[in-house]
Amino acid sequence: MSLFSKVLALTALAGLLAGGAYVRAGRALGPSIDLHGPERYVGQTSVLDFSVDALEGTITSVEAVLQQGETRVPLFSLDAPGEARVEQETLGRIRIVRRFDRNVITGVTEGAAQLTVTAIRPTFYGLRQALTSLRHPLELRFEPPRLTVLSSQHYVNHGGAEMVVYRVTPTDVESGVLVDEQFYPGFPATSAGITGADDSRRVAFFALLHNQDLHAPMHVFARDPAGNETRVDLDHRTFPKNFRxxxxxxxxxxxxxxxxxxxxxxxxxxxxxxxxxxxxxxxxxxxxxxxxxxxxxxxxxxxxxxxxxxxxxxxxxxxxxxxxxxxxxxxxxxxxxxxxxxxxxxxxxxxxxxxxxxxxxxxxxxxxxxxxxxxxxxxxxxxxxxxxxxxxxxxxxxxxxxxxxxxxxxxxxxxxxxxxxxxxxxxxxxxxxxxxxxTPIEWWDPHWVEDRVARKIARANTP
Ligand SMILES: [Zn+2]
Incomplete structure (x- = not known):
């Protein structure tokens, strides 16, 4: 930061600027930097994506570094882009995209880290250099959510519904059931009347729709804010129905x-x-x-x-x-x-x-x-x-x-x-x-409601 006589660093949370950028740094003379991602979390499949605009000049240097404590992980250098993709967006504006996941950032641990992007362009006929630096706090999160199915005997009629009780940790993740690619969100088990449940327990109703394949894959699914995903097979049996x-x-x-x-x-x-x-x-x-x-x-x-x-x-x-x-x-x-x-x-x-x-x-x-x-x-x-x-x-x-x-x-x-x-x-x-x-037939049927829903809730209530 002390390399140049006129260094100004700005970090601005700019909301939704033109071009979908949500973080931008820049000043009158230095290049502008737009960070497109990641916004907050770095997970197993994250991508570093930012643009640098020289503002009618040329960019002579772009560096991106991830810092955690004393550890510095170089992510990008314009001199040696490595696996990064560098695109000329417009005259004077480039976009840099590269993988930014556990496999490419080694030596760091889960938790807080800081991304710094620095860009330089010459000014005054090349006599001086103007620098912009963007500093952005990130949270490294690599461990995928953990899922356990707690209910058993999932019997699904073609065109009908079913219910599952499961546990997911940590609890700040979205989760539910995927039938093929159809998603059914889970809800806290306490909202279904399962007493004494800690907030890791969830209940989801799901369906095998009349127009889905009888053998459609069924998974319990979770995804954390860093994009880390977990899928576990949902043990189940399906039953064909004759549609007239x-x-x-x-x-x-x-x-x-x-x-x-x-x-x-x-x-x-x-x-x-x-x-x-x-x-x-x-x-x-x-x-x-x-x-x-x-x-x-x-x-x-x-x-x-x-x-x-x-x-x-x-x-x-x-x-x-x-x-x-x-x-x-x-x-x-x-x-x-x-x-x-x-x-x-x-x-x-x-x-x-x-x-x-x-x-x-x-x-x-x-x-x-x-x-x-x-x-x-x-x-x-x-x-x-x-x-x-x-x-x-x-x-x-x-x-x-x-x-x-x-x-x-x-x-x-x-x-x-x-x-x-x-x-x-x-x-x-x-x-x-x-x-x-x-099909409403199931919901009209006291035996179905008892077996598919009430009994599972009762069972989940017994410690
Ligand atoms: Zn009708």
Whole structure:
């Protein structure tokens, strides 16, 4: 630092500057340095990434060093870039990228360290040199999280859900279950009613979705803020289910009733239909059945992020009283109009027969997170039961609750109807896990709820 007569060192936390840089150092004469990463932690797979801008000059020197106590680890030198990639970003601006992990920084231990990047450019016709130095505190963290699965006998039906209890340390990591690449976050075990649990214990609900492979890999997964990851195989068995195939004929009466009604009530539908002629009702219908369905599914995914991080429900979920099941979960439906096939969809819920204006009751305790018209679902209520679980009630003639209302099992939340894509008065009901449909049959079944959830929680409660 004392090599030059006019040394100024600046370390500035500059937030989000242009170019995504979050740390920048620079002054009028010296080059500017933008550190793109790492921000705080150095882990097993970190990358050092920074840019140096000579400000209409040439850069004569760039050095990067990691310092921990007396130990200095050279990371980069413009004279000898080694394995680092040096890119000319613009005239006078270069970007340096290199591996920055345990294998390349030896002699240091886990804990605090400091990164120093120094850059020099000549000024005054090369008579003087201007220097900028950026100093950035880092935390070295190499040990990956540790995971232990505590529950046993994980039985997963195709299209259904399951629960796991596990332990993860340290506790400041994100963790959960990966089914293939689908992630289901874990929640503190105490939030599931597991008493006396230290904060390393977690509970996660997860699912094998109807459209996933029966042999999809299942892991318990954890990642710490330094990016270190751990995956352990989740011991489990899966069971195939027969998804039915049905052919559904849609008639003019149906299309003429539902298409204009949905377009009238849904901004999203109007946007999707804006380039389809008013009189082409069949195309408009298919657009609703396909694109609006997709958009509604994405809305439900985003909505699920509002889930309460604790279990709000208790015991089996309640099915609409005396209802006949009209349609199974994940029916593959082929839609026919005038004898020709116009669309195919998977029906992700149960249609429960009802007469008009029957009281629709909350299937379990929870909090209302949606109470409004929702595209193909018509008037729709979604109740959050916590830890990623929701129930959805569609095609209602009227809604009797508001977002934020706490509802008890059996409490009326609306009246049955045929709004949205409904051929007649019925309740379309489904369970959602983190916004993705899972079969409700399991949640209605007292034995399943006892075996898959309650017993595991009880077992985890015994020391
Ligand atoms: Zn339905």
């Amino acid at each position: 195939r049905r052919r559904i004929t849609v008639g003019d009466d149906f299309i003429q009733r539902v298409v204009p009604a949905i377009a009238e009530q849904s901004d999203a539908a109007r946007a999707l239909l804006s380039n389809v002629p008013e009189d082409d009702l069949v195309t408009r219908y298919v657009r609703i059945n396909t694109d609006l369905r997709q958009e509604n599914a994405e809305y439900l995914l985003a909505l699920a992020e509002k889930t309460e991080p604790r279990l709000l429900w208790q015991g089996p979920f309640r099915q609409l009283g005396n209802s006949q099941v009209e349609s199974g979960f994940a029916d593959h439906r082929t839609y026919l109009y005038d004898g020709r096939e116009i669309d195919q969809q998977v029906h992700l819920g149960f249609d429960l027969a009802a007469t008009a204006n029957v009281a629709i009751l909350a299937s379990n305790h929870g909090v209302v997170i949606h109470a409004d018209f929702l595209g193909i679902y018509g008037n729709c209520v979604v109740v959050d039961h916590g830890m990623g679980l929701q129930s959805l009630y569609a095609h209602l003639s009227s809604i009797g609750v508001q977002v934020g209302d706490a509802v008890a099992q059996g409490q009326e939340i609306g009246r049955s109807g045929m709004t949205g894509l409904a051929g007649g008065d019925h309740l379309h009901f489904t369970m959602l896990l983190h916004g993705r449909p899972v």
